[in-house]
Amino acid sequence: MTSDWSQLRQIRRWPGQNSSLEKVPTELIYNGNTVQLWGAECKTLATQDERIRTKRLFKNAMSARDVGAASHGHEVENARRYFKDFLTHVHAHIEASLAKQINDFKRLRIEYVFSVPTTWNRDADTLNEVKQTIRGVVGKTQYRRGIIGMSEAAASAVETGQDRFKKGDVVLVCDTGGGTADVNIFKFVSSEKEAARIKPLTYDEGAPAGAASIDQAALDYIISKMRSIEKLDKDSAIWALEAVQAGFSNIKHDYGRSKREGYYLLPVPGMSGSQPPSEDFELGGKGSQEICFKIHPKLLEEWFNSAVNDILAIIDSQLEALAREHKGEKIV
Template identity: 25%
Template sequence: MAGQPDLVVSIDFGMTCTGVAYCNVATGSDNVRHIQRWPGRTHANENKVPTLLVYPQGSSTPSSWGFLAETAQETSGAGYESREWFKIMLDEHLLEQMRQKAADPLSVPQIHEVEKWYTDYFQHLYRTIEARLKGELASQWCDAKIEFIFSVPTTWKPIPTVERFRKIISRSGFGSSATHTVSIGLTEAEAAAVYTARSMPGIFKENELLFVCDVGGGTTDLAVFRVKSATGGSLELAQVDVVFGATIGAAQLDSLYENTVLQRLQHADQAQPMGLADLNQTAWEMRISKEYQNAKCDYGSEESIADTATFVVSVPKLDRRYQNPQHGIGNGDMHFQRDDLKGFFDAQISKLFDMLDKQFTRIHQSHPGERIAHLVLSGGLGNSAYVQSCLRNRYSPGSSSHTNAHDIQIRIAPDPQLVVCKGNVADRVQKLKTGQSVLGWRCSRASYGTTCKVLHEPQNPKYYGLKTERDPLDGKMYVTNCVDWFIKQGEPVSSDHPIVRTFNRKCAPANPGAPEPNRVFPTEIVCSDVDRTLLPTVMNSCEYSNPAAVISIVY
C-alpha cells in the first residue's frame, strides 16, 4: 500500500478485555484515541470490551459477544454456553499442558475449536471497528488506506503461534480490502514502553535503563530498554534484552475467587439445598459481578482501607429467604471479608516477584555495574493499588536486595489498561512523521538465517563428514544445506533499517532453447529457538538436534 495511511488502528486482544486505539493520520493529527462505545454499552464510555462469546447449545454461531454476551449469559442461563479466557489457548504447547493437567482431558478444547472462537470474536470486533471509525474518514471504508496493527504476548512463539494468529485475523475480515494492511506490531511490554516514553518524556534521562512490567489479564511481559535519546521532547528507546513473559494476571486471580465461591456454594447446598439449577453457572456470574470486580479493583486503595472490612456479592436467582450463616449466605447475598482477596492477589504477586527477580539478576550479569533507573507498571493488574504497594515495598530505594535496583523509581504508566494498543499506534505514527520509531532497536527472540552452500575446504576440520556436491556450472565442490544466521537470538535489530546480506547465485547462461532463463528463485528462511551458542552451521549436521522451522519465501 503506497503512501501514508489515512487511519492507523491497533488492537490489543486481551485475556479478559480487548482494547482498540487509533489515529486519524489523514487529518495531520498525531493524537491517539480509543474506542469507548461498544455494543451493549452505547450510552456509556468503556475503555475496553470483554473478550467473551456466548453460543446457543449445539450451535457453532455465537448469539452475542462482548458486553452483549455478559447480558445474554446473565439473563438466559440454561441453553447457552460461554467462551472466555481462550486467549492463551492459541499456544498449542500450552493447550496440551492444560489437557495433561485437567481432571477431564476431554473438557479441554482442541486447537481448531480455539481458532473458531478467535475467528468468531474477531469478526464481531472488525464489524464494530468499521461501524465506529468509518465516520472518521473522508472516503468509503473499503477505499481508505487503513493499517491494522496487532500486539501479541511475549509467550507466543513466532512459529507456529503468531503465524496461526495472522491467518485467523485475515479470515476475520482484517485486511480484506485492497487498501487495508495487517501487521503484527510490538509485543505488549514493548508497546507499553513506547507509550510511556511518549507520554512522560521529561522523567527519563539519556542512557538510563528502563524496566517495563506489563501485568495484564492473562499474561505478564517484562522488557528492559535503554534511553538512547531524550531530546526534543520525545524519547528514542533501544531494547537491551529479549522480552520475557509468563501466564500471570488478573484472570488467574479471578479463577481462584470463582473456585472459592463454588466450594462455598457446594457446601452450603449440601447442608441446606439452595434451589439453584447450576452452581457452576452461579459461581461464574458472581465472578463477573460488579460487586466482586469493584472490591477486587479497589483492594489496597485508600478508599478500600477506609471502607468496611466486609463486602457482599449477590447470589443470582437465590431466594432472599434462604439463610445459611455457617457459609456466610443470607438475604440473597454471600458475605466476604475484604482481606479474603489478599490470598488471591498474593498467589499472583509471588510468581511476579520470582519473575522480576530473575530478570534483575539477568540484567546484572549482562550489564554489570549499571543500575535500572525506572520500573514502569502497566496493564489491568498493574493498575491495582495492592500490587503497586507490594512492588514498592520490595523494590523501592533501600528495600531491594538487587544491587542494580537500589535507586529504582517505580512508576505507573499513563492509561495502564490502554497502554499497549496506544503504544503500537504511537510508534507507527512517529515512524510515519519522522522516519524513526520510538523503539529504534529490538532484541530478537529467535534466530533467523537463510540456507546456502559454502565452498568445500578439504583441510578444514569443521567440514569433515558433511555432505558435499559438485556444482555443474563451475565444477567445484560445495558443502550443501549450510545456514547463514543473519540474526541471532538476543541480538539488537534496527526497527528502521534493513539487514543486508550479499549472496551470489550462478545461473545457466541463455541458449537457443531457453533464451530467457528463470532469474527468480525461492529462498528458505530458517527460524530457530535454540540458544545462539548452539546454532548449527549445517542443517543436516548431527549438531542440529532441535528441528528448525522453515518458511519458503519467493523473492
C-alpha cells in the same frame, strides 16, 4: 500518512456500551455455532440464560503451552475459534466506525498492528495460527494488511512512553492486569514527535499471572463451597455462581483501599427465604432473608500475594539480566 504521532485518537464507542471505554470486554455469547452477542453486549443485552453461556478468559488457552488453570477450562481448538470470532467483530466495528468518520476510508491504506503475549514468543505454532487468523480477518490487499508488530510489553512501553520519555531513557515495563504478565526492559531510540521506537535490552518474558489468576483462585474456591447448595437446579446454580463471581469482581477492584473488618458478603440469587446451607453462607443482615456467600479478607490477601509474587519473580529476573548484560544502563 502524517509523521506527527501526537494526534493519535482512540475508538471509545463500542456496541453495548452506554459510556465511552478504552477497552472492550473479551467476551462472546453463542447461539449454537453463531455469535449472538460480543464485547459489552454480553453484560448489557444478555438474558440470564444467555449470560451463563458467556465465553471469556480464552486468550491463554490458545497456546498449547498454557495448560491447567491458565487455560480456564477451554480447549485449544475452541479458544482459537473464539479468538477468530471476537477479532472478526472487532475488525468489522472498526471498519464501520472509521468509514463514517473518514471520507473514502475504504480506499485508504490501513495497517492493523497487533501485539501478543510474550509467552507466545516461545510458541511458534500459536504465533503462526494467530498470523493466519489475522490475515483471514483483516485480509491482505492493496488497502489492508495486518501484522504482529510487538509483544504486549513493548506495546505498553510505546503507549505509555510516547510523551514521557526521551531518547536514551531505559525503562522496565510490566504489563499486567488480565491473563498474563508481560515484562521487558527497553531503551527509547526515537526523537521527539517521532513515532515511539524502542530497543529491547532483555528478552521478552511473560507468564500466566495477573488478575485472571486471582479470578481463577476465587472461582475454584467458590465452586468448592457452593456444591453444598441442593436447592438450586443446574441452570439456577450456574446463574448463582456467576452472580457471586460478579460480586467478587467488585470487591477485588476495591481491595486495598481500606482495612476490612469481617467477611465480605456476596448475595446468592435464588436462595432468599432459605437457611444458609453451610457455615460458608449467612443471612445478609438483621431482618434480611437474603443468603450471602462469605469470603474472608485473609483469603483475598493470599490470592493477591500469590499473583503479585509471580509478577515480582519475573521483574527480578529481568533486572538481573540487565545488570548482567548491560552493566552501564540504568532504569530511569
